[in-house]
Amino acid sequence: MPNVEPIAYYEEVARARGAEAARADRAARVASWLRLALAAATVGALLRGAPWPGLVAAAGFVAVAWWHRRTVERADVARRRAAAARGGRARAARHWAEMPAVRAVAPADGWPAALARDLDVTSGRCLTRLVDVVHPAVGGRRLLDWLLGDPPAVETIRDRQASVAALRERPALLVEIVADARHGDAPATAGGLAAVRAWCEAGESRVAWLPRALSVACVLAAVVAFVLGGASAVERVAAPLLVVQLALAAAARRRLQRELPRVDAALPQIAGVVRVLASLHRATDVAGRLGGIQRRLRAEHAVSSLAALARLLAWNETRRSPMAHWALNAAGGFDVHLAHAFSRWRRDAGPRAAAWLDLAADAEALVALATLAFENPRWTMPAVRNEPAPPLDARGLAHPLLAADVAVPNDAALAAPGDVAVVSGANMAGKTTFLRAIGLNVLLAQAGGPVCADDMVVRRSRVRSSVRVDDDLGRGASLFLAEATRLRDVIRDAEDGGAPVLFLFDEILHGTNAADRLAATRVVLRRLARAGAAGVVTTHDPAVGEVGDGAGAELNAPRQLHFAGSVRRDAGGGLALVFDYRVREGPAREANARQVLEMLGIA
Template sequence: MTNVLAGVPLALTKLASASDHNAAKDRYQALLGDIDQQVAQLESKDSLLGKVRVALVLAAIVFWVASLGENGVTGAGWIGSVLFALFYVAAGINEPVRDSMKQLRRNSSVIGRLIARLDRDWDRLATLRLTSQLAEVELTDHRRDTASDLDLLGKASLFHLTSMTATMPGVRTLASWLAGPAIEATAKARSEAIDALAPLRDQRIRFYTLARQVAESTGDPDHFVDWATGETWLSKRGWLKAWSRMSLWLSIGFIAMIVAGVMLMGSPAMTRIGFGGVLAIIVINIIITTVFLGPAHQIFSIAMANRRFVDDFIELFSAADWLPKNDSSGSQEGMIAKLRRVLFDDSQTSAVVGMRDLGRVARAGSLRQSAATFLLYLPLQALTLWDVRVLNRLEQWQLKFGSETKAWFEALGELESLMSLAALKDDYPSWTRPTWVADPEQAVIRSNSIGHPLLADADRVINDVTIGPPGTLLLVTGSNMSGKSTMLRSVGLNVALAGCGAPVCADQFELASTELATSIRVSDDVSQGVSFYMAELNRLKSVVDHAREMAAMNDRVCLFLLDEILQGTNSRERQIAVVRVLDHLVQSKAIGAITTHDLELADEPAMQSAATTVHFRETIRPDAEGNEQMTFDYKMRQGVSPTTNALRLLEMVGLGEES
C-alpha cells in the first residue's frame, strides 16, 4: 500500500486540504472584517444618540426649572415637555441601533465558531453549554462505547468539528447520527440535502445565529413536547371552568349593581350587595388561585415559558421558508421537501401555523408576566379566574396540535444537523462524497488517501486502507506511537461521516451499509469488581454479539476496530484468545481491523489464511550530538513490522538499564 493516488504525491494532497482551510478561513475573516466595520459605525451612531438623549433630558430639566415660581419663564414648561418627548423619540431611534449591534455580535460569535472548527480549537468549541447538552444525549451502551473509542462526542471530537447546532433537538439529532449506523439509503438522502444547503452561506449563518439565540433565551423544547403530548389537566376539573364562566357573569352583575346603586338609583342597599358580591368573588378566586392553580402555573412555565419562547420558535421554524423546494438531485420527495412540509408549508399542521396559534394564547397568558400589564391581570384574575380561561385555550391548542409537536422538533433537529454538515461540505470541497456497495456479501471499506478528520490539515498524514470483504480482516502491526490507533480511528470517523451524509476526509471512500463495533479504550471498574481483563472480555463479547446481530439482519455489515486487545493476560494465552475472538467475528461475516504488538500473531495459521498484514514503523537516527532520535512517518506498509521500540523508548525517557 502506498501514499500516492493516481500519481498525485502526498505533498500535493496535503496542499489541497490546506487550500480548503485557507480559502474558508479567509472567507470567514472577511465576513468578520465587514461585521467589525458595521459595528464600529453603529457604535459611533449609538454614542451620538446617547449624547443627544442626555442633552435632551438635561435641557428639559433646565426648562422645567426655569418655569417654576412666580417669575418663571412663560412657556418654558411646555418647551421642557417637548424636549422630554424628543428624548423618547431619540430613545426609540437608538433601540434598533443597539439591537443591530447585538445581532452583529451574535453573527460574529457564530463565525468565530466556524473558524474554530477550521483551526481545531477544541477549547473554544467544547463550550460548557454544549458539553452539558451532550451529556443528556441518550445512547445505548454499545454506541456510547463506540463514541468514546472513536472520539465521536467528547471534547476534541467529530461532533465539535461538525456541529453548528445550538438547540437540544439539534444536538441530540447530530449526536445520534454520528453514533448511529451508516445506512446507504439514509446517508444518500442526507447527502442530497447537504449538497443543496452548502451553497446557501448567508442563510446558513442567519440560521446558526437564530438557533443560538433561541437556545440561550427560551424554555426547554423537550418539556414543551412532553406537555403537548401528555394528558390535559383542566379537562378533569370541569368545576374550575364552570366557576370561571360563572364568576365572570357574577362579577358583571355585581359591578352593575354597584354602578346602579351609586349613579342611577342611589340605593345604599344595592351598592352594599354589589360590593359584598365582588368581595366574595375576589376572596373565592384568591383561594382557588392559591390552593388549586399551582399545577396550572407550572404548565404556563412549560407551554409558554415567556412570550419570547413562542416568538423565537416561530422565527426559527419560519427559516424553512427559504429552504430549496427540492434537494440537489431535483427530487421533491427528499429530506428538504419533507422538512419544509413539517415546518412551514402545510397550512393545517405545520410548526409555523401551530406556533402562531400558540402565540395568540401566549399574549393572553403573558399579562401576568409583564410589569406593564400586571395591574390589568390582577383584576381579571380576581374577578374572572383569568388563568383558568388561558389554560382552557392552551388545552384546546394542545388537543389540536399536541400530536404534531414531536415531529416539529424532530424536523428542527434534522434541519440543524443538515445545516451543520452543510458547513463542513462548504468548507472542505476537496473532501469526497463516499460511494456505496449495495451487496453486504461484498462489503468492503476501500479508501484512497484517507486521513484523520480531527487532525489539523498540516498534521494529517494520509494512507490507502482496504478492509474486507467478509471472511477477511486487516492485521496492523507496528511500533508504539507509530500510528496504528490513529489509522483505526481514521477509518471509524470517516464511516461515521459517511453515515451522516457528510463528505469524508479521503480522495476516494467506498463502503457498504455499516455498523461500527469497537474495543479501543477499555478500563477496569473497581466499584463493580471488574478487572481490566474482564472489562476487555465484556467489551469483546459486545462486539461479537453485535456482529452476529448484523449478520442476522443481512442488510448491513459489522465493521470491528480492535486496538491491542486482551493485554491483561500472558503472551501465549493472549494469542490463542485473540485468534478465537477473531474467528467468531469472521464467522459472523464481519469485516474489520485489529492492531497488535505481537508480531507472532501474524504467524498463526488462522491469521495467515484470513488476514492482510500491514505495519507502521519508526526511524531512529543520531542527531548532531550523537543522541538517538526516533521519528515516525505514520505511513502504512505491507507486511509484518520489522522493528520494535519499547526498550528504546524506555531508554529515551531515562529508564534504561543502568551501566
C-alpha cells in the same frame, strides 16, 4: 456560493458583522438619550398645562422607543453572527482553544457510549466539538444518535447526504442558523423540551369559556356603568367587579402554575428553535430530507404556531412584575385570558408540536453536518451501499480531528466480508490514529455527512470497537475479562442476523500473555469472519496476523499492514524518533521501546 474558502469567508463575516454591531450600538445610545429627552419633554409639557406639545412629545417617545428596540435587536443579531463566524474560523483551522465552550451531550448507554469513548466522539478534542453548532438538546442530541446508533436504510442516508451537499454551498444560511442556535441567549435543554412535549401531548379536550366570559362581562359592566352613570356609578360597582375579576384571575393563575412549571422555563429555548425554523421557512427549498422538512413546516404553519406559543410564554413572564401583573388582572382579568389562550393553543397545535420539534431536530442535525462540510472543503461525500459492496474502500483517508496541513492521508480497504487488516508498528507510529480515522469517517458517512477522504465507499455496517477498555475493581473484572466481554458482545452482534459488523480492535487482548493472545485472537477472528464481519486490528505483535491452526477455510488470510519509524541522533547526541505516518504493506519489522526508554533516561 461554490468554492468559497471557509476561513477567509468567516473572517470577512466576522469583520462585517462586528462593524455592523458597533454602528447599531452607537445608534442605540443616541436613541436612548433621545428617548430620555422626549420623556422629560412630555412630563414638562403636561406640568405646564400644554397638552398638545405633550402629546407630540409622547408620540415621539413611542417612535424613538420602537427605533431603540429595533436597533438593539439589530446589534444583537450582528453580534451573534460575528460570534458564529469566529467559532467557524476556529473549527475550520482546528484552533481548539478558540472554539466556543463545549456543550456536552451524553451518549446513550451501551454501544453508543463505548463508541463515543473509543473513537473520541464526545470528550476532549473530539468530533462533537466540530459539529457543536446547534441546540444541544435538539439537533445536537439527534446528530449524536445518528453518529453512534445503528445505521438507517441506505435511502435515508442518501436523503440526508443530498441536503448536506446542497447546504454546504449556502454558507450565509448556515451562519444565520448557527448564530441563533449556537450563540443565542439560552440553549435548549433536554428537561425543558421534555416538559414542552409532555404539556403538548397532554392534549386539551375542551376549552373552558365560562371564566373568560365572566371576565369580559365584568369589563363590559364597568363600561356600561360609566356610560350610563359616570364615574360615581363605576365607583359603586367597582368593588364587586374587582372581587370577581381577581377571583377569576387567581383561579386561572393556580391552573397555570399547575400546568406550566417547567414549560415556562423553556421560553428562551422555544424562542431559539423558532428562530432556526423561521430561517429555514424563509429559505428556498433544499434538496433531500431538509426540503421535505421545509415543505411540511410551511404546510402545517409550524413556525407561526410555535411563535405564538413563545409569545404566550413571554406574556406569562408578566407575573414577575407584581404591580403590573396585579393591575392587569384587576383591570381586565389578564390571567384568565392568558390561561384561555394556552388552552386554545394546546387544543389546536399541541398534538402536532412534538412532531415539529422532531423536524427541528432533524433540520438542525443536517445543518451541523452541512457546516462541517463547508468548513472542510477538501472532504467528500461518500457512497454508502448495501451488500455486496466492499466493507470499506477509502482513498486518501485522514483523521477528521486533525488540521488539513497536519493530517497524513492513507488508503484503507477491506475487499470482502470476513476480511481483516492487521496493522502493526512501533509505539507512536500512527496505528491507533489510523484505526480511529477509519471509525470516525464511517460514523460520519452513515450519519449522512462528509468524510475526510478523497473518495470512500463503505458497506452499510454497524461499527463495533474495542479501544479503551479498562478493568473494573468494583465488579471484580480484570483487564482481560473486560476485553473478552467486549469482544463477546461484538461477536454476538455479528451473529445476530442484523446489519453486518465493521469491527475496530486496538491492541486486541493485550491484557494477557503473548501465547494466549495469539490463540484467543484467532478464535475471535474466526467467529467474526464466519458471521461476515470485517475489520481492522492494531497490534505490536505482527504474529496476530498469521492465521495458523488450519483456519484458512474459515478465515481469509489477514492483510498485513504496518507503520514505520526511525531513530536518529540529534546534534546533541540524543535520540529522536521520526515517523512519516504512512501505512505500508507487510508486517512491522522493528520496534522502538528501548529507544523510548533511552530518550527518557531510563535505559
